Amino acid sequence: MPNVNTALVIGGGIAGPVAAIALRKAGIAASVYEAYPRPSEGIGGALALEPNGLAALGVIGAAEEVRRVATPITRSVLAFGGKRLSEIPSLEGLPPRQIIERGDLHRILNERARAAGVRFECGKRLLGVHESSHGITARFEDGTTATAEILIGADGVRSTVRMLIDPAAPSASFTGLLGFGATVDARVDLEPGTMTFAFGRRAYYLYWPTSDGRTAWGANLPASKPLTLREARAMPAESWLDTLRRTYADDDPGAELARRTTPENLQVVGALHIMPPVPRWHRGRMVLVGDAVHAPSNSTGQGASLAIESAVELARCVRDLPDAESAFETYEALRRSRVERIAKRGAKINHSKAPGPVARMFMPLALPLMFKLMDVEKTMGAEQRYLIDWDARLSAAIRASAA
Numbered sequence: 001m002p003n004v005n006t007a008l009v010i011g012g013g014i015a016g017p018v019a020a021i022a023l024r025k026a027g028i029a030a031s032v033y034e035a036y037p038r039p040s041e042g043i044g045g046a047l048a049l050e051p052n053g054l055a056a057l058g059v060i061g062a063a064e065e066v067r068r069v070a071t072p073i074t075r076s077v078l079a080f081g082g083k084r085l086s087e088i089p090s091l092e093g094l095p096p097r098q099i100i101e102r103g104d105l106h107r108i109l110n111e112r113a114r115a116a117g118v119r120f121e122c123g124k125r126l127l128g129v130h131e132s133s134h135g136i137t138a139r140f141e142d143g144t145t146a147t148a149e150i151l152i153g154a155d156g157v158r159s160t161v162r163m164l165i166d167p168a169a170p171s172a173s174f175t176g177l178l179g180f181g182a183t184v185d186a187r188v189d190l191e192p193g194t195m196t197f198a199f200g201r202r203a204y205y206l207y208w209p210t211s212d213g214r215t216a217w218g219a220n221l222p223a224s225k226p227l228t229l230r231e232a233r234a235m236p237a238e239s240w241l242d243t244l245r246r247t248y249a250d251d252d253p254g255a256e257l258a259r260r261t262t263p264e265n266l267q268v269v270g271a272l273h274i275m276p277p278v279p280r281w282h283r284g285r286m287v288l289v290g291d292a293v294h295a296p297s298n299s300t301g302q303g304a305s306l307a308i309e310s311a312v313e314l315a316r317c318v319r320d321l322p323d324a325e326s327a328f329e330t331y332e333a334l335r336r337s338r339v340e341r342i343a344k345r346g347a348k349i350n351h352s353k354a355p356g357p358v359a360r361m362f363m364p365l366a367l368p369l370m371f372k373l374m375d376v377e378k379t380m381g382a383e384q385r386y387l388i389d390w391d392a393r394l395s396a397a398i399r400a401s402a403a
């Protein structure tokens with residue numbers, strides 16, 4: 001029997017419901033409190049789940065359902081100025097990356113959480129906490145409170161819990177890129193299952209065929225100022241579309257993808273962020289998980305996958321360690337070096353997405369050569385082959401060996 005019996009999970013995005021389901025599986029009663037007034041099932045945009053993220057979803061029994069609605073990506077290619085340059089090497093023997101609509105992933109996780117007996121409350125924006133020797137009480141904007149033995153901050157890149165743990169904690173850094181996406185009625189000359197990472201003349205973008213015969217694409221626009229989602233969405237979609245059409249006007253198929261995008265199907269994502277290392281992952285009865293503590297930037301394709309892994313590992317630690325403090329210390333020891341290594345890789349990719357004129361000149365030669373010489377197992381093996389052995393019992397010895 002775990003020594004912790006109850007948990008408040010702040011944030012009903014990805015890490016929150018996964019943590020709550022995994023905690024229930026470990027015999028711990030968990031409730032999720034989400035700031036938005038409604039379930040987020042209709043929210044747009046797509047995200048990639050890497051084999052490691054899918055393996056972690058398998059622990060909570062959600063992988064098969066995800067695969068049923070997602071689009072598998074079996075091949076990735078790199079294009080420069082409209083020309084396909086090379087295939088991006090992939091690891092042998094792993095299941096494919098899956099692209100899933102964010103709304104679908106939220107729906108699956110929320111349904112699983114409810115089926116597992118997790119209480120899920122919307123319209124509960126956390127403002128503050130009160131901690132005592134018996135438990136922790138969360139105070140919400142609507143004037144209500146909730147109490148449990150521990151509180152998990154799964155409240156995303158602008159985490160309130162991170163600041164409650166450590167008011168001096170760093171904030172997420174702007175990558176210098178704004179994100180957009182759309183699925184359009186355009187057929188691009190691509191085999192099913194192929195994702196193209198394209199360096200256009202002025203900006204980077206990526207695209208892939210969807211299972212219904214259309215094309216999905218995502219754009220990363222260089223920008224000098226970060227815009228919050230609210231600020232970015234306050235600008236008329238027509239004006240963003242204008243910018244996108246000008247930016248990709250000389251790109252093939254970027255120009256066509258931008259031309260076919262309409263104000264109605266344009267997804268404005270806002271500033272893309274990366275989390276610098278967070279000095280304090282936990283304090284007292286509070287702990288962080290997901291983007292709140294390790295947003296590795298969308299360039300890694302690992303944000304959601306790492307959030308899912310961390311949520312499952314945290315539940316395992318709470319299950320096996322004798323108290324909250326040792327559980328949180330063991331969790332940090334298990335996770336910190338892995339997520340920081342992946343964030344470093346993301347920072348490098350972000351840098352290459354907006355190359356200067358000299359770098360641009362060399363890229364068509366250098367990138368294919370780099371992929372040819374790349375030891376894919378060494379570069380990506382540890383990242384994508386990560387498996388969680390749910391049944392293996394953890395002990396504090398992990399802390400010592402990981403330190």
Ligand SMILES: Cc1cc2nc3c(=O)[nH]c(=O)nc-3n(C[C@H](O)[C@H](O)[C@H](O)COP(=O)(O)OP(=O)(O)OC[C@H]3O[C@@H](n4cnc5c(N)ncnc54)[C@H](O)[C@@H]3O)c2cc1C
Pocket residue numbers: 010011012013014015016033034035036040046047048049050124125126127154155156157158159160179180269271272273289290291292295297298301302303304305306307
């Ligand atoms: C454009 C873009 C593309 C991306 N593509 C990928 C990809 O291809 N693959 C990938 O793995 N990752 C991708 N990511 C990253 C991925 O979306 C995140 O890593 C993932 O959503 C993290 O999950 P999370 O649950 O930690 O945070 P979130 O999904 O942000 O969820 C946090 C939740 O907490 C709630 N919340 C916030 N504050 C409070 C509060 N005070 N009280 C209560 N609730 C609160 C929020 O409303 C939200 O629902 C992408 C991100 C962006 C922006």
